[in-house]
Amino acid sequence: MLLEGKSAIVTGAGSGIGAASAQLFADHGATVLAVDVPGKDLANTHKGHDAITALEQDITETDAPKKIVQAALDTAGKLDIVFNNAGVGGGGLNAYDMPDDLWDRTMAVNVTAQFRLIREAIPHLREAGSGRIINTASVMAEGTDYGLAAYCASKAGVAGLTRNIALEEGRYGITANYIEPGAIYTGMTEKNFVNDDIADIWARKSALKRLGKPIDIAKGALFLASDLGAFVSGHGLRVDGGLMLRV
Numbered sequence: 001m002l003l004e005g006k007s008a009i010v011t012g013a014g015s016g017i018g019a020a021s022a023q024l025f026a027d028h029g030a031t032v033l034a035v036d037v038p039g040k041d042l043a044n045t046h047k048g049h050d051a052i053t054a055l056e057q058d059i060t061e062t063d064a065p066k067k068i069v070q071a072a073l074d075t076a077g078k079l080d081i082v083f084n085n086a087g088v089g090g091g092g093l094n095a096y097d098m099p100d101d102l103w104d105r106t107m108a109v110n111v112t113a114q115f116r117l118i119r120e121a122i123p124h125l126r127e128a129g130s131g132r133i134i135n136t137a138s139v140m141a142e143g144t145d146y147g148l149a150a151y152c153a154s155k156a157g158v159a160g161l162t163r164n165i166a167l168e169e170g171r172y173g174i175t176a177n178y179i180e181p182g183a184i185y186t187g188m189t190e191k192n193f194v195n196d197d198i199a200d201i202w203a204r205k206s207a208l209k210r211l212g213k214p215i216d217i218a219k220g221a222l223f224l225a226s227d228l229g230a231f232v233s234g235h236g237l238r239v240d241g242g243l244m245l246r247v
């Protein structure tokens, strides 16, 4: 039980990495506020997990940070952990073909919403004395691929944001780290990995010769959220099965 008595927010908890993390955190004793967009049937996803409360909320809405933090406080009376995990793929267009609205939406979900939720949570994380911020970036924070200009820019933004928050909030006992998942079979990647040939190519690219599962990333998040990661801050944790070892 690595998170006994802790209160956590997990965004993007209706699917993939966020869903697995919300349940792993709860299994380790945390009270979890699971956040995802309306219509994701969050309550059903986490049925039977009594320590998980569902909040259907688009994280990019102006009042989203206030509503999310207040819901966590209403549920648990305090806030120890923010796992900013919700994200979108960015549309798959090269920069030359990228319309402003797609660029803006990618930044709004993947970076700006993380920043705004962190800002709202900071007073409560300071009060906790050992607050934890974990942000989902991607190996694409460092990498490149065709059609990923907006996505790569947003994930590099997550890395920069997280390092700076780590610097600024360290004096309050808060750690801030980001995770760089590799190729993980989730809602976001299903349309590609449902094709066995594509799945096989990505599995073979990694040293461990398989695609990642949401629980692989959840375990990395648990490490950073728990006391095991108490002296880790400003770090980008690659959880990619060795995908990035060969370029």
Ligand SMILES: NC(=O)c1ccc[n+]([C@@H]2O[C@H](COP(=O)([O-])OP(=O)(O)OC[C@H]3O[C@@H](n4cnc5c(N)ncnc54)[C@H](O)[C@@H]3O)[C@@H](O)[C@H]2O)c1
Pocket: 011, 012, 013, 014, 015, 016, 017, 018, 035, 036, 037, 040, 057, 058, 059, 060, 085, 086, 087, 088, 089, 109, 136, 137, 138, 139, 180, 181, 182, 183, 184, 185, 186, 187, 188, 189
């Ligand atoms: N799957 C991969 O291979 C991979 C690799 C690197 C990074 N990531 C990152 O992991 C994170 C989780 O993605 P996943 O792979 O589990 O995909 P997913 O699609 O299964 O889950 C993402 C969740 O975020 C939610 N979301 C999107 N926009 C939102 C918004 N505005 N408000 C609230 N919720 C919103 C979605 O509804 C979805 O449930 C993302 O940040 C993604 O960029 C995934």
